[in-house]
Amino acid sequence: MGAGGGSNDVQWCFSQVKGAIDDDVAEADIISTVEFNHSGELLATGDKGGRVVIFQQEMENKSQPQCRSEYNVYSTFQSHEPEFDYLKSLEIEEKINKIRWLPQKNAAQFLLSTNDKTIKLWKISERDKRPEGYNLKEEDGRYIDPNTVTALRVPVFRPMDLMVEASPRRVFANAHTYHINSISINSDHETYLSADDLRINLWHQEITDRSFNIVDIKPANMEELTEVITAAEFHPHQCNTFVYSSSKGTIRLCDMRASALCDTHSKLFEEPEDPSNRSFFSEIISSISDVKFSHNGRYMMTRDYLSVKIWDLNMESRPVETYQVHEYLRNKLCSLYENDCIFDKFECCWNGNDSVVMTGSYNNFFRMFDRGQRRDVTLEASREGSKPQQVLKPRKVCADGKRKKDEISVDSLDFNKKILHTAWHPQDNVIAVATTNNLYIFQDKVN
């Protein structure tokens, strides 16, 4: 399974792992988002401590196919700090909920990062030259007495050690009453949306003191609240189209040309619930945790607690494909509810040519579903299989009591080890998988 598709199965190999080895995980180090930029050269991660770490792929090795290009730390900066809303007596977490890269326009890179309340636009730029030869200033910065200057010289740029600077260029604040769960860059390269539990706002990248509310599902009477917005995304090509998912398992596609306020959807994607699966937790497991358009814009993928669904934008009645991620957990919902795991929000992602989708699971397992070949595989992100170029062994979970060799029983799964965030390189078979506090990078085996 890979970007190229076809009949040859991709063998995934371990490439790198980033993060602390200690089993004692600091809460601030818990990875909360992972995102490749549009070229795949940069890989950004955000954590609960409000930090953003950007890794860069070594370009010089990329031209040599027999060598693996590695990702090394490119820049680290503190994006958000904890805040306190004194008016409402609420603490605002610094956790980075989402990172989205802007399309590159010049030498600098731009990304949007958001916590629960505030979105920030960061500029990441390189400095590898510095001016030298000032007439009135020493190299260490001390000023020279003009009376001692006898000759003039022209300052010149001289190479220096590469320095990557991250600077906040815009701060988009005070526009969300509820917790921001999504940001999405528009294909017009000028606007973006931000979504919280009840509202979606449209911003211009240059304007921070104003945003337009385009979706508002807050009822006039909060007692009548039945659902919240869980994710939102712009269409990859149609700048007027976006979708948002809800906690009820529905996806609404909206057209901003229809009206200024897109409370009325253009399309409603919803699959009828199977009554035989009805349980106390039906509402929870049907809540959509992530929605992603395919790169070609024809499909969208949704992730609920137990499954991944592929929707054709032209068919609202049901998904065209449904993949069960960990159906064996259906009988464990009560326990998962007790330990709060049922509220975990798994993300999903497409590969470069939309032939394979990937999502995470428990026990540091992650799953890939090949849409064309109708095959799936379960892999594990573990330091035990962390030898360079070591091929990952497919894993299998035994749902019934007849556990075979190398299978893992459901009761042996570690629900503290969960993979919520994954990302796929836009062109190559390179994936980034975030465990609790480590980032694993896997690549396809190069023969």
Place this chain on the structure above:
Amino acid sequence: MFRCSPRIDSTLGRLLLFLRTDSFIFSLVSDKNSWTFLMMEECAIDAQNIISISLQKIHNSRTQRGGIKLHKNLLVTYVLANARDFYMSVEFAGMYSIQQNGEMRTVSDEKQDSFELTGNCDDIPGEFCCNYSGDSLDTYHCAAPQSAGYPAMVPEAHTQTVPVCPMAPVRHCDLNPAMVPEAHTQTVIACPMAPVRHCDSNLLDSEISWDYYSEPYTFKRDILISNTPNNQKTVLDLDTHVVTTVDYGYLHADYCLSFKQHGQCLQGSPKKRKIDSSYVSDSDYLSDFLPMSCKQIRSEDVYCCNSEQLDTNNISNLMSVLDSGFNELLNWQTDLEQVGLVNGQTNFCKQALACSGAWTRAIEAF
């Protein structure tokens, strides 16, 4: 703290479906020793566990960093509503079955008989008292997760005879402010942690108030607080914010909780309940019960029913009420595990019925 039966998850779905069929009622009535009945009781215990867990989660959400998670709490209330509905269904189904088989008659059953025969629920303990809106209701829908209606204090008795559906828990409460002798204008500050279920006058089901940013909203429900041995019940009337003790239909105000209301007079602004067809799944819960007799409110230790100032002590009182009910649940759970099942489900039912008061309090608190 609680251990959930793994297999229950797989069977709950089918049982929920099974509950709503006439065949289940027939089998339950005809064969009280059926495995189905046992399984239902076991599921009821799991439902109780889930309710306890849900309440604990809501309680814990108060202290979570970053503020209350609206999404998570909304989902928890769905679970809470589902579990409560299931539990109430099992309780009523079990009691009806026992009554039909003449196996065991409890005080509750006797009251229920009196209730059915006379239409007068003066002698009915708290769990079985309810009010009657005057509307016959076959199905209802609710925009929010549906919940079992809870007894409300309605002073006037309606003697309309309606068939008592054995499968139907008390599904609605009706609080016509005009019928409450001392309904006061109350201002309510939304408890920032817990969703509040309330029943409005003319409403046929309860709803959840969801504003956790201290936007005030209206309480309109009663909370059963305790069952005294003298066939008394203590009810927290969130409408009038009076905690009263009902003594065979007489209500005694013990203390008053005052909340801020969002500028609205409860008496003057009965809300219309919206019908949301998306929640038809609970439509088979019927709600035909007779109202209580008149209530009298004593003004012992009543304070500030009309106050627009938030009394933080009242918030803590409410929490202590919930906590006491919650603690009772824990104790009951421990006791039940120690008692175990003796002589089939008969003793089990006795135990369940005897301890249902704690559950009622906890359930109705939300």
